[in-house]
Amino acid sequence: MKMLTATSRTQGQRNNDFDWCIEGELVHFGLICAADRDNPDGHCGCGRSFAGLNSHRATTTALVRDLEGFTRDDYIEAIRSSLSQQGWDPGTAEDEADELISMAAEWPVGAVAERRLNRVVVRMVMIPPNG
Ligand SMILES: [Zn+2]
Structure with a gap:
């Protein structure tokens, strides 16, 4: 199944890029705070x-990887436990997983996505993707 994972690829393409995540960890959409609500280039970032499910840190770049054997249930569980660990309501895990799955399904492996508030777009497609 294709999924969005943290990557350092294409970092620096925007001058306000950052990547504090672990390369390859699963990411989801963190909440946007009041300060940056209307500005994807805001100070907070x-x-x-995207928010790393394991590191609980953030990256501006996410790579579509195909993780064989990983299921929708695995995805939901990964999001649920990450939310719980951070003290968030894990009740959104299923919806988040479905949103991420349908998003990644439309993009080729090797696509690097970026987030602009509630919009996610492909920034670049890396060929070959190298996992
Ligand atoms: Zn913020």
């Missing part, structure tokens, strides 16, 4: 970043 949450409006342009």
Whole structure:
């Protein structure tokens, strides 16, 4: 199954890129705080970043990888436990997983995605993707 994972690839393409995540970890959409609500290039950075499920840190770049054997249930569980660990309501895990799955399904492996508030677009497709 294709999924969005943290990557350092294409970092620096925007001058406000950052990547504090672990390379390859699963990411989801963190909440956007009041300060950056209307500005993806805001000072906080949450409006342009994905949140790492393991590191609980953020990155502005996410790579579509195909993780063989990984299921929708695995995805839901990964999101649920990450939310719980951070003290968030894990009740959104299933919806988040479905949103991420349908998003990644439309893109080729090797696509690097970026976030602009509630929009996610492909920035570049890396060929070959190298896992
Ligand atoms: Zn913020």
